[in-house]
Amino acid sequence: MNKIRIGSGAGYAGDRIEPAVELAQKGQLDYLVFECLAERTIAIGQKQKKQDANKGYNELLEARMRAVLPSCYENCVRIVTNMGAANPIAAGHLVMRVAKELGLASFKVAVVLGDDVLPELHRLDLKLNEAGVAVSQSGKDIISANAYMGIEGLLEALESGANMVIAGRVADPSLFLAPMVHEFGWPQDDWEKLGKGTCIGHLLECAGQITGGYFADPGVKDVIGLAKLGFPLAEVDESGDAVITKVEGSGGVVCEATCKEQLLYEIHRPDQYFTPDVVADFSNVSFIQQGDNRVAVKGANGSVRTQTLKISVGYNDGFIGEGEISFAGPNAVARGQLALDIVKERFSVCRFEPIEARYDLVGVNALHGVTRSTHGEPYEVRARVAVRCSTFEDAVFVGNEVETLYTNGPAGGGGVAKSAKAVLAMDSCLIPRDQVHATITILED
Amino acid sequence: MKLRDIAHSRTGDKGDISNISLIVYDIHDYGQIKDAVTAEKVQNWFSDIVSGEVVRYELPAIGALNFVMYEALGGGVTRSLALDIHGKSLSSALLDFVI
Numbered sequence A: 001m002n003k004i005r006i007g008s009g010a011g012y013a014g015d016r017i018e019p020a021v022e023l024a025q026k027g028q029l030d031y032l033v034f035e036c037l038a039e040r041t042i043a044i045g046q047k048q049k050k051q052d053a054n055k056g057y058n059e060l061l062e063a064r065m066r067a068v069l070p071s072c073y074e075n076c077v078r079i080v081t082n083m084g085a086a087n088p089i090a091a092g093h094l095v096m097r098v099a100k101e102l103g104l105a106s107f108k109v110a111v112v113l114g115d116d117v118l119p120e121l122h123r124l125d126l127k128l129n130e131a132g133v134a135v136s137q138s139g140k141d142i143i144s145a146n147a148y149m150g151i152e153g154l155l156e157a158l159e160s161g162a163n164m165v166i167a168g169r170v171a172d173p174s175l176f177l178a179p180m181v182h183e184f185g186w187p188q189d190d191w192e193k194l195g196k197g198t199c200i201g202h203l204l205e206c207a208g209q210i211t212g213g214y215f216a217d218p219g220v221k222d223v224i225g226l227a228k229l230g231f232p233l234a235e236v237d238e239s240g241d242a243v244i245t246k247v248e249g250s251g252g253v254v255c256e257a258t259c260k261e262q263l264l265y266e267i268h269r270p271d272q273y274f275t276p277d278v279v280a281d282f283s284n285v286s287f288i289q290q291g292d293n294r295v296a297v298k299g300a301n302g303s304v305r306t307q308t309l310k311i312s313v314g315y316n317d318g319f320i321g322e323g324e325i326s327f328a329g330p331n332a333v334a335r336g337q338l339a340l341d342i343v344k345e346r347f348s349v350c351r352f353e354p355i356e357a358r359y360d361l362v363g364v365n366a367l368h369g370v371t372r373s374t375h376g377e378p379y380e381v382r383a384r385v386a387v388r389c390s391t392f393e394d395a396v397f398v399g400n401e402v403e404t405l406y407t408n409g410p411a412g413g414g415g416v417a418k419s420a421k422a423v424l425a426m427d428s429c430l431i432p433r434d435q436v437h438a439t440i441t442i443l444e445d
Numbered sequence B: 001m002k003l004r005d006i007a008h009s010r011t012g013d014k015g016d017i018s019n020i021s022l023i024v025y026d027i028h029d030y031g032q033i034k035d036a037v038t039a040e041k042v043q044n045w046f047s048d049i050v051s052g053e054v055v056r057y058e059l060p061a062i063g064a065l066n067f068v069m070y071e072a073l074g075g076g077v078t079r080s081l082a083l084d085i086h087g088k089s090l091s092s093a094l095l096d097f098v099i
Helices: A018-026 A041-051 A061-074 A088-101 A118-123 A152-159 A172-184 A191-204 A256-263 A332-349 A392-403 B027-036 B039-045 B090-095
Strands: A003-010 A031-034 A078-081 A108-113 A141-147 A164-167 A232-237 A242-246 A279-281 A286-291 A294-298 A301-303 A308-328 A356-362 A380-389 A414-432 A439-444 B007-014 B017-024 B054-059 B064-069
Touching: A003 A018, A003 A061, A003 A172, A003 A191, A018 A031, A018 A061, A031 A061, A031 A172, A041 A141, A041 A308, A041 A414, A061 A078, A061 A088, A078 A152, A078 A172, A088 A108, A088 A164, A088 A439, A108 A152, A118 A141, A118 A414, A152 A164, A152 A172, A152 A439, A172 A191, A191 A232, A191 A242, A191 A256, A191 A279, A191 A294, A191 A301, A256 A286, A256 A294, A256 B007, A256 B017, A308 A332, A308 A392, A332 A356, A332 A380, A332 A392, A380 A392, A392 A414, B007 B090, B017 B027, B017 B090, B027 B064, B039 B054, B039 B064, B039 B090
Parallel strands: A003 A031, A031 A078, A078 A164, A108 A164
Antiparallel strands: A003 A232, A108 A439, A141 A308, A232 A242, A242 A294, A279 A301, A286 A294, A308 A380, A308 A414, A356 A380, B007 B017, B017 B064, B054 B064
């Protein structure tokens, strides 16, 4: 049966680079996919692009390509990625320059555009899901709107014969599904196969999270070699069945348990996983260990895709100011609590009214609140104040107030850290599918 | 017995929604967590963190439950004031649950 091998070279924008090189060199791959766009990444990219028209793509793009392109070129591994982020064209030109400097003859990049739908968002005055009202009524300072596109543009890009396909916002599993549909000629209404391929893409998209990363719990779930964690690859056959594995000798583990955790990662209804390509059904997926670090995936399904696409909308949402200070030894918790109480009182003394505030004792109640903190007094604690503010100056003030505890607060406070940052928040909405059009631009010498 | 003794877990986030998987090591223990770890109990367990509804989905084929918790992340990863903005550590709190 016809088979292809697809590797996953990154699970997020800043992921390790060496495991991708290892895959390119030793994975006997046909495709290497880099999924590098979290919900907010593209909105950050839009801000960067506004400041410099040649920026707005993944910050590690050049380093990644310098590392993997020679092996990918030599081994005929095609690359598919969303590292274009807010500026896929600029990313494409950068990759062409790197390929030229590396002496890779006849290198070709296909850039997929069309996800930027900021004009359509305003023209159609779409309803924001979280705000619950139309854009024009929301009063939000919107800076980006990007539609999650499916495989269509990627397929056209692959058909061009390009060595590398660079997109912006594309649904994560679609990056993996496109090579399967391209190679096996699956009809784009074969919902079962698209569901199976989407499941494989979902399993691979967070890279190390299926090979033992984000899994270890010493003494209970031990994983060997996390400092040299291998990233996953799937051997996919034309029926849509697959084996998840990794390069021999790499760190980590691929077992049924790692696959199960990743199957349910960021999933809501298991029988209705919406992507632009299909409504995938993971409810009957099963995993079978077939040997060391080899797990077979079976049982995914799918049904007809929806007529709408999701848009993620980025908007400016004020500022957050933070300050932290640590206490240790006898009575550390009481001194940490006193520190928080002082800062809270200072805010009222200074007539500063937080929009929203948190007062945490890291080591006691910062992660899960007070009611679960029953494990005795810790040796050290860190008092943490975080405040939502309407201006940057207010956010700076919050950290400064915590810093004044050095000379004005409880005994023995140390290690102050403070920060003030602008908040880039996200909302989402749905757009009719026919309003979004993928287009391809080919870059070659 | 704590859930940690028979199951493992991972948390994911989408906007202000957190989902926590609960997966038994031994498929024979699935019936036990299915009976003992209801959506209502999880809602109570996270009552000081989760403001919205908790919905449970069952995956008998892999011996897992998936809990979807609404209004769980202080407005979502992009605007939360929390230390753990993704709520990634919530899985560990679920494994501390006694059955």
